[in-house]
Amino acid sequence: MPHDLLTVVVAAYNEGDSLPLLHPRIAAVLEGLESQGVTGRVLYVDDGSTDGTWSVLQGLAAGDARVGLLRLSRNFGKELALTAGLDRVDEGAALILDADGQDPPELIPRFVELWQDGFDDIHGTRLVRDGEGWLKRATAHAFYRVIGRLSRTPIPADTGDFRLLSPRALAALAQLRERHRFMKGLFGWVGFNRTSIPYHREPRAAGASKFNFWRLWNLALEGITSFSTAPLRLATYLGLATAALAFVYGLWVIAKALLWGDPVAGWPTMMAVILFLGGIQLIALGLIGEYLGRxxxxxxxxxxxLVDVWRPAAGVSSRQVPVGGSGHAHRSAAAGGEGA
Structure with missing residues (x-):
């Protein structure tokens, strides 16, 4: 009986300490998938690491024939590293796993069960986020609620990149070639049959997070501007409200001067109004600039x-961009299209 193929895609940037701890867990899970009629492979994407990550990955590949390696020419960021890995999966499903070990690979069999039941996008929803400070948890909680209200694209709350994508979901995703990529939004835009698996997110296996608050802020800005024009509309409404208040205040100043001969307001009042209106204008121009920049x-x-080294494992194709896709979640997708 032919087996289905599952490729675990792991994007890594300076994760030389955590990968030796993570890979044995993945390997153990892949061995158990045989009983579910699934053959498992791993594709590690080195996103231009500057530590010993690439050497560690070469060692893992030498000891496990199921491991494929993809090294990018430089650091392009996690979103593009994930895109590069998913582009090279043209058969079967793909499961995205973080390299830091926070998302438990032991849940992979449950993801596979739901895929075999006909779901296209099975995503893990975090119930608990261990190893993270209260500020990071609070800002992440707020971000998902804000973007959920601003965007028409369904983006599940408290859900990261830990998910399984069926062949037709992968094929549909490969057609989205925009440069500014907010993957959580792209996953939601594709649609199809979706479900979630609640799970407990563990602390990092080793090392420290590469996402500081500045990078997280930029990622949040990327997500909001990529999947919503609400900030532009807000700037319009703010301008209209400011203009209305200024008009009403102007009528009041004129009425006071005509009725009571009230003197013109002094320098402090004038400066306050100028600075307020100038700030509103600069904010509006900044919002417009964000969209124009994109x-x-x-x-x-x-x-x-750009790819530096590509070493596929058995069952992981070198084809770059699959497109198309139709039918059931468990059906193989058509392939073709242009390179990345």
Whole structure:
């Protein structure tokens, strides 16, 4: 009886300490998938690491024939590293797993069960986030609620990249080649049959997170501007409200001068009004600039990423961008299209 294929895609940047701890857990799970009629493979994507990550990955590949390696020419960021890995899965499903060990690979059999039941996007929803400070947990909680209200694209709350994508979901995702990529939004935009698995997120296996608050802020800004024009509309409403208040205040100043001969307001009042209106205008211009900057990046049509080394494992194809996809979640997708 032919087996289905599952490729575990792991994007890593300076994770040389955590990968030796993570891979044995993945390998043990893949061995158990045989009983579910699934053959498992692992594809590690080195996103231009500057530590010993690539050497560690080479060692893992030498000791396990199921391991494929992809090394990018430089650090392109996690979103593009995930895109590069998913582009090279043209058969079977793909499961995305973080390299830090916080998302438990032991849940993979449950993901596979739901895939075999016909679901296309099975995502893990975090109930508890161990190893993270209260500020990071609070800001992450707020971000998912804000983008959930601003965006028409369904983006599940408290859900990261830990998910399984069926062949047709992968094929649909491969058609989305925008440069500014917020993967959680792209997963939601694809749609199809979706379900979630609640889980307990563990602390990092080793090392420290590469996402500081500045990078998380930029990621949040990327997500909001990629999947919502609400900030532009807010700037419009704010401008209209400010103009209305200014008009009403102007009528009041004129009425006071005509009725009571009230003197013109002094320098402090004038400066306060000028600074307020100037701040509103600069905020509006900044919002417009964010969207124009994204249009500028898209117009250049540069490749999403460049590959330095590509060493596929058995069952992981070198084809770059599968497209198309139809039918049931468990059905193989058509392949073809242009390279990344």
């Amino acid at each position: 249009l500028y990046e898209e117009s250049k049509q540069r490749p999403l990423y």
